[in-house]
Amino acid sequence: MEERLGAALAPCGLAVVKMPDKGRGLITLRDFSPGEVVIQQEPYASKPKFSSNGSSCDGCFALHNLKRCSACQMAWYCGSSCQKSEWKLHQLECKALSKLNNERRKMLTPSICLMLRLLLKRKLQKDKVIHSTATDSYDLVEALVSHMSDLHEKQLVLYAQIANLVNLVLPELEINIKEVTEIFSKLACNAHTICDSELKPLGTGLYPVISIINHSCLPNAVLVFEGRVAVVRAIEPIVKGTEVSISYIDTAATTRKRQKDLNEQYFFTCGCTACVKDVKASAVLEGYCCKDRTCDGFLLYDSGNRVFICQLCGLSRDNQEIKKLEKETKVLVDKASRSLSSNNYYEANTFFTKIEEYQIELCHSFSIDLLRTRESLLKIHMELKDWNKALTYCRLTISVYERLYPAIHPLCGLQHYTCGKLEWLLEHTETALKSFTKSVDILRITHGMNTIFMRELLSNLQEARREAAYRLSACD
Numbered sequence: 002m003e004e005r006l007g008a009a010l011a012p013c014g015l016a017v018v019k020m021p022d023k024g025r026g027l028i029t030l031r032d033f034s035p036g037e038v039v040i041q042q043e044p045y046a047s048k049p050k051f052s053s054n055g056s057s058c059d060g061c062f063a064l065h066n067l068k069r070c071s072a073c074q075m076a077w078y079c080g081s082s083c084q085k086s087e088w089k090l091h092q093l094e095c096k097a098l099s100k101l102n103n104e105r106r107k108m109l110t111p112s113i114c115l116m117l118r119l120l121l122k123r124k125l126q127k128d129k130v131i132h133s134t135a136t137d138s139y140d141l142v143e144a145l146v147s148h149m150s151d152l153h154e155k156q157l158v159l160y161a162q163i164a165n166l167v168n169l170v171l172p173e174l175e176i177n178i179k180e181v182t183e184i185f186s187k188l189a190c191n192a193h194t195i196c197d198s199e200l201k202p203l204g205t206g207l208y209p210v211i212s213i214i215n216h217s218c219l220p221n222a223v224l225v226f227e228g229r230v231a232v233v234r235a236i237e238p239i240v241k242g243t244e245v246s247i248s249y250i251d252t253a254a255t256t257r258k259r260q261k262d263l264n265e266q267y268f269f270t271c272g273c274t275a276c277v278k279d280v281k282a283s284a285v286l287e288g289y290c291c292k293d294r295t296c297d298g299f300l301l302y303d304s305g306n307r308v309f310i311c312q313l314c315g316l317s318r319d320n321q322e323i324k325k326l327e328k329e330t331k332v333l334v335d336k337a338s339r340s341l342s343s344n345n346y347y348e349a350n351t352f353f354t355k356i357e358e359y360q361i362e363l364c365h366s367f368s369i370d371l372l373r374t375r376e377s378l379l380k381i382h383m384e385l386k387d388w389n390k391a392l393t394y395c396r397l398t399i400s401v402y403e404r405l406y407p408a409i410h411p412l413c414g415l416q417h418y419t420c421g422k423l424e425w426l427l428e429h430t431e432t433a434l435k436s437f438t439k440s441v442d443i444l445r446i447t448h449g450m451n452t453i454f455m456r457e458l459l460s461n462l463q464e465a466r467r468e469a470a471y472r473l474s475a476c477d
């Protein structure tokens with residue numbers, strides 16, 4: 002398997018190597034430039050997010066013109082070509098699903114659905130109904146890390162229970178419960194959430210070659226999806242002999258939070274530069290602001306004197322005052338989240354606006370908490386179609402994104418795009434043009450140029466250019 006994979010990857014300028022303390026990793030055999038596709042892969046198995054009114058096409062993850070499989074009512078296709086391409090696998094899946102009563106169907110979580118597909122594909126490849134290739138074979142799934150020995154016993158029991166359910170759905174496969182328990186454990190640290198171009202989740206997929214890529218909080222590549230195809234693009238020059246890295250988590254968090262997330266799901270301690278050197282930056286991200294509003298310092302707790310001290314001007318801030326504001330904010334955050342999840346945007350707006358007031362009093366301007374509040378306010382004002390306020394919050398988030406994420410990051414590109422669309426709507430043509438340009442500069446690297454999404458962005462940019470030129474000539 003290793004040799005076959007090596008032979009398939011070498012022409013793409015890649016090799017799999019064993020790395021100290023990381024297991025396997027992917028390294029480059031040639032230089033890659035920013036925006037270049039390092040590797041792309043179809044999933045070994047994938048499953049769109051389920052929703053009763055149709056999610057995305059099971060074949061290509063398209064979102065429109067979906068029709069439900071009339072037999073099982075659980076698979077969706079955008080047309081006959083996708084239905085045909087999925088038929089060999091869906092034929093078996095459909096037979097199994099059609100037999101289930103409603104109670105059993107409700108128990109089919111996304112990871113169970115993904116597991117059913119994975120096991121069926123393995124069977125079809127074994128029976129040579131579907132061909133296996135060097136980059137699409139069950140051997141690659143077998144080689145994935147499972148971290149079984151790191152799992153808590155409770156988690157193992159849970160996986161074993163779900164494996165029993167899989168056995169009930171596919172009794173003819175006579176699955177080995179221990180083996181399926183291990184595959185569930187592999188899915189937890191190897192499967193990827195498939196997202197659309199705007200990073201909205203569409204489903205889950207297992208890409209066993211892309212899963213060889215290790216994590217860094219300062220990655221040199223980014224993983225995006227074109228339909229259900231996973232595409233890894235370089236976001237900076239990657240010279241020959243370098244390890245390719247992507248980020249497994251949202252890196253807009255303090256080092257402590259990132260380490261916790263990575264440890265809980267992936268069982269390792271990240272040793273990247275951001276994790277080793279990031280102490281001061283982290284303190285700013287979760288830090289309180291100075292009492293003197295003209296000072297940009299952040300505070301650290303002085304336990305001896307029970308006060309917070311500004312690290313820039315030395316001014317102290319009373320612990321009690323901070324605790325009081327924190328407590329009041331927490332009460333509001335719970336209420337605000339409830340209003341938002343029940344789509345009560347007017348009420349959510351009132352709560353989040355108050356939270357923002359408290360956090361401006363309390364937190365440093367780069368604080369993650371303040372950023373999350375402003376992201377919620379952006380979402381709320383978009384829903385309420387208050388474009389002016391939405392634009393204000395979009396701009397406020399961009400300045401923090403630019404500090405938190407690398408210069409080339411999909412979220413920065415997408416936020417500039419949102420900003421541009423709002424400015425365009427408000428007829429701020431000049432600034433819209435600047436925002437679209439910034440967005441294209443970033444997203445052409447992370448997303449490539451050939452998707453419908455990028456074509457739409459480029460057409461918006463062209464239109465803004467034409468309008469700006471027209472306005473300029475009208476002034477002459």
Ligand SMILES: C[S@@+](CC[C@H](N)C(=O)[O-])C[C@H]1O[C@@H](n2cnc3c(N)ncnc32)[C@H](O)[C@@H]1O
Binds near residue numbers: 145191267
């Ligand atoms: C998706 S797999 C990556 C490939 C894996 N190294 C292998 O041998 O198949 C994720 C696992 O790789 C390891 N890993 C990934 N990034 C790492 C890093 N920066 N440092 C240490 N281990 C890492 C962890 O064991 C993690 O659970």
